[in-house]
Amino acid sequence: MDEARQIAVLLLTCPDRKGLVSRLSHFVYEREGNILDLDEHVDAEAGRFFIRVAWDMDGFTLGRDKLTAAITPLADEFQASWSIHFSDEVARVALLVSRQDHCLQEILWRHQLGEFAIDIPLIVSNHEDLAPLAAQHSIPFHHLPVTAQTKPAQEAKLQDLLVNARVDTVVLARYMQILSAAFVAGWQNRIINIHHSFLPAFAGSDPYRQAFQRGVKVIGATSHYVTADLDEGPIIEQEITRISHRDSVPDLKRKGRDLERLVLARALRLHTESRVIVCNGKTIVFD
Amino acid sequence: MDEARQIAVLLLTCPDRKGLVSRLSHFVYEREGNILDLDEHVDAEAGRFFIRVAWDMDGFTLGRDKLTAAITPLADEFQASWSIHFSDEVARVALLVSRQDHCLQEILWRHQLGEFAIDIPLIVSNHEDLAPLAAQHSIPFHHLPVTAQTKPAQEAKLQDLLVNARVDTVVLARYMQILSAAFVAGWQNRIINIHHSFLPAFAGSDPYRQAFQRGVKVIGATSHYVTADLDEGPIIEQEITRISHRDSVPDLKRKGRDLERLVLARALRLHTESRVIVCNGKTIVFD
Amino acid sequence: MDEARQIAVLLLTCPDRKGLVSRLSHFVYEREGNILDLDEHVDAEAGRFFIRVAWDMDGFTLGRDKLTAAITPLADEFQASWSIHFSDEVARVALLVSRQDHCLQEILWRHQLGEFAIDIPLIVSNHEDLAPLAAQHSIPFHHLPVTAQTKPAQEAKLQDLLVNARVDTVVLARYMQILSAAFVAGWQNRIINIHHSFLPAFAGSDPYRQAFQRGVKVIGATSHYVTADLDEGPIIEQEITRISHRDSVPDLKRKGRDLERLVLARALRLHTESRVIVCNGKTIVFD
């Protein structure tokens, strides 16, 4: 990707009606924007329209600061939910971890390779184990141990850390604590979790043992936005792998780690490239 | 496969101990049998041993009729569950269907190509829709309509049909009736069902709609032995396919049909080639 | 799909420039068409634009017969290659077969289920084996045996049959004859073949034996448009399956048949739903 290029991405959903694509693409065209990518979807059953439009800001006649004001009347007319993103405003991502390093390693390695357009201003953990890995990548590491008693206070500290670091996306990279409903409410569709099963199968704890005991022939991993209902949030990405009776629980965990790394990385990529719209508890993913 | 060749297949499971492979393979060798395929598995956690041994009966010094008597003392010593099968005693398979033809078509077509070593002495349905398809393949078709009132009587008729046709395996090829616990008890690990979801996700009715509403990114199909607990029987085979928000419920059904056909056919093949041992509610599949 | 609904689909490719999406969607909107689906792609390296636009003709202010004339000036200005299709003008598909029935069965079965929006006015074969299957589906069957001597004459007859039946798409459903370059030239991007390997691996004859001998761990199937260069035509769809040393050549053929059926059916569906643009020897597939 040409890094100097400024690209605007509009995500929008509204009740379906005639002329939506035309009027939105015309909005860009009449301001001299070149549409690089446009993807739209109509859920015919729900009568709902979804669109992602990406255009080159080079030569665009409207300043970036005036764009929101210009879109608002159109969006209001359409009764739309929408958001606008710019390619040079990279997502500020906080990584929350516990003891297992595989998801953290994966994200840091891909980040180093330039696969994500993100900054990682901090890593937070309820354990100290992964501090050296954070140090290797020169990322500030915060140790916030959690007990039943200290949880509210520690969540308040976490909130302060995130706000101070101007974080907009939180990734639970195998963070083994359940965030409170109050905390989650403040970060709607901005906390990404990796669950180590093919949801809705084997929700809850120890899914690999559940899978082993049930004798399934396929296991999976699921990345989803976190909601107050555990393991019920909108699914962003899933992947599976075949297993057999030869696989013990440790084998399932090993194979599962590979799935978790891949699925969480894909979900983070989709989210930070503004490819996901959440609507009625599920996602539209423009990939 | 050379059809004239007689192959014996032993399936056996017992508590693990030293010398099992050696003594079982020696049993075959000292009677001049040539082992064509041997696959074994030890569930270290459960301390349980599983084996499938296939050998050529050509030159075997023991008559087929004396084989069971010869194995029994060994199996008793090992406290084993076991069964023996011969390649020329093909499974007699009854197909139970309702209105949808895709699974029936698939099995009949593969049968015609010689992919299964089975006979199909009858097709039974609670509807008449698929009688012409049965006729095309010259297979007797029995119409047993079912209501709440007639169910016990019709199950008794079904039982008679199966017994009279010397059926040993029943395939529910999208048969939309629930068989009674009493009926199922008489056919343990001999009724194969296809469930149109990736179990244990979306058990119950209308799984494609459930999947659509949950917004999963992958759907599946599961073939399993039927037990009294609906959708809880030992899983024989599963397969999945990726979906996206672009897939409507009819699209999911279309994609699901392809999975169902494939998964049911694979399960039937595994079962009729004596590749499946059931133990503690799950399967060991020697494929 | 609502069968009464008339949907127009425009496929268009041209050099990339500003305003293409806007002007094309505006073309539809100003004539009161409701865009149901729009998918576009820019090949940044080649500087080329591709689009598929589907809109509801209900309420469209321009008659279908005047549409071509109305689009032409726009397309000329864009230096575009383009085509327009209507949902009620179903493709007329000829199926060419030899002796193997699996691909033919698959297409006929899906056709019967309504998965394709096509008519099948005829089946042509160089053998008589599949005449009964054609008869079962009440489709005229033509036997055109081919030898080196009779090939030109038989191709001429084939051409007449296709023209008389107003065929627009030819499917080689395991047709084991090579069509002449002259014949192929008259049906550019309208003959769909299934090759039983993952092209470009194992082009040529007996790919399953080649795969067995090379010891690959994955086999595939490829559906492509036929060009004068055998096995070099634009690829529409591919799929693969894992294999192991346990698979003999007949096993590979059996597994391969499942791939071939699936891949050819998908390719036919994509083609007949006007989802494929061919450009520079490869395809853009809007699925």
Place this chain on the structure above:
Amino acid sequence: MDEARQIAVLLLTCPDRKGLVSRLSHFVYEREGNILDLDEHVDAEAGRFFIRVAWDMDGFTLGRDKLTAAITPLADEFQASWSIHFSDEVARVALLVSRQDHCLQEILWRHQLGEFAIDIPLIVSNHEDLAPLAAQHSIPFHHLPVTAQTKPAQEAKLQDLLVNARVDTVVLARYMQILSAAFVAGWQNRIINIHHSFLPAFAGSDPYRQAFQRGVKVIGATSHYVTADLDEGPIIEQEITRISHRDSVPDLKRKGRDLERLVLARALRLHTESRVIVCNGKTIVFD
């Protein structure tokens, strides 16, 4: 795995004949070994037998140092090629790299997690880029730059390094130099390479560009033993992923990296667990 446990693994191939499984398992049993895993395969077409037997050395009545002498007469009688491995004699693996780190990172990370039973006494590279990564893992790093002139001398140095470090397996983790036929001859079936395509498709250089230009819908990666014929060595493992016209060459490279990492790691695991027999230019993989 219980690390204190000593497990012996026998890999053996010979012409097929009666009694092979029985006599080999009896060999273990009569010396009080408990067979943990036995997998065998007969290539009926080639008339060749392959077996992997793993047994617990606990209570085995024969000393490890006397095992080779005891097996030799049996193997000679069978005209077998064979090898024996012990679980506590971990493979000594040298990693050869150039500038790209993804395969190296993956192996080091999995090694750190204990996924491989290996030691890594050294990393060798023709560039200095990855020295810091080696240092992080406290593994000696040797820089051996290569030009056409220095190649023979540097290969001699490489050979010395490997011998001095008692290396038995060499992994080319995206090492961008071609080893000489003479060097390769000394390391038969002990050098593992990762090729960034689904061989035999797109052998040679820049396979992702080749794949892009051909418009394939699936890309792959292949891990194989290195032979003098480039890209023609016995294939150990392959994996693929779907792509579309939306994927540019850099996208293919990104997706390809994920395949390469996975496939090379799997191949190394299979090799170091003594699960691979090479015969007639292809592999039997007991997984």
